[in-house]
């Protein structure tokens with residue numbers, strides 16, 4: 364059975380790590396579009412996948428957050444990756460499987476998955 | 487949407503965008519009816535605006551000319567033979583209530599509520615959610631205010647905490663068997 368006490372254990376475990384996650388810092392931000400258009404296209408499992416991948420990686424400089432409609436509804440689910448000092452990368456028509464590749468190759472590996480970006484998908 | 491839980495996520499995201507600090511999402515089952523109540527203490531709407539809000543051309547967003555969430559939710563409830571209502575007071579908050587006849591052929595499956603609650607909490611660390619699902623045999627409940635004592639200064643939207651919330655709810659829904667994938671997924 365899961366208990367509230369497990370949360371204290373999570374807190375203690377996170378405390379022991381260098382550079383705790385916070386929102387106002389220098390790390391990588393993964394932002395998932397979560398308006399009606401995004402949700403209807405399947406944004407929820409994409410966000411879920413990024414949360415799982417981030418927790419599993421132990422990377423404390425990565426945050427997962429969400430935004431509303433950015434006006435490109437036909438490309439939803441849309442995910443933006445923001446890294447300090449780099450240009451924003453916009454991934455389109457995302458799925459949980461594509462999220463895994465983006466996480467491994469871009470977030471961890473530092474190499475943009477060009478074929479999923481808006482530039483490669485624009486009609 | 488393929489799941490009612492995705493509709494619930496969408497309507498509750500309106501409360502998030504309205505700047506609410508406390509949002510309750512309450513599901514009450516009285517078979518075959520399922521009533522969903524989403525209440526927030528956000529910015530609210532004037533009576534005049536509220537009248538237009540069920541019209542799919544009403545939005546305060548600037549990125550797109552039409553708002554779809556509320557008209558969609560209303561239509562889906564009414565298609566099952568259920569009902570929809572919305573009440574709002576400026577600077578006080580908004581309550582959306584919709585009932586669905588789950589025996590209707592037009593009814594969507596509820597789907598993955600744990601993932602919806604997790605997604606809502608990931609919208610920011612300072613907002614609280616009360617989630618209640620009163621089922622015929624048991625009550626599933628999560629109140630983020632009760633988690634904060636355990637978390638200390640660890641933010642509520644930390645990925646490890648979000649996964650704990652999801653798995654805690656999955657367990658209450660009886661989905662804790664690791665060999666079983668989450669049901670109702672399309």
Ligand SMILES: Nc1ncnc2c1ncn2[C@@H]1O[C@H](COP(=O)(O)OP(=O)(O)OP(=O)(O)O)[C@@H](O)[C@H]1O
Pocket residue numbers: 398399400432496500501504526528529530531539544545546547552553554555556557580
């Ligand atoms: N809980 C709420 N509190 C305050 N205002 C709200 C609330 N819910 C809806 N509104 C207002 O009603 C408008 C219409 O909402 P609706 O969900 O239909 O569309 P939207 O959120 O603008 O766009 P979409 O849902 O299609 O992404 C919103 O833009 C907002 O101004």
Ligand SMILES: [Mg+2]
Pocket residue numbers: 399496497499500553554555556
């Ligand atoms: Mg909306």
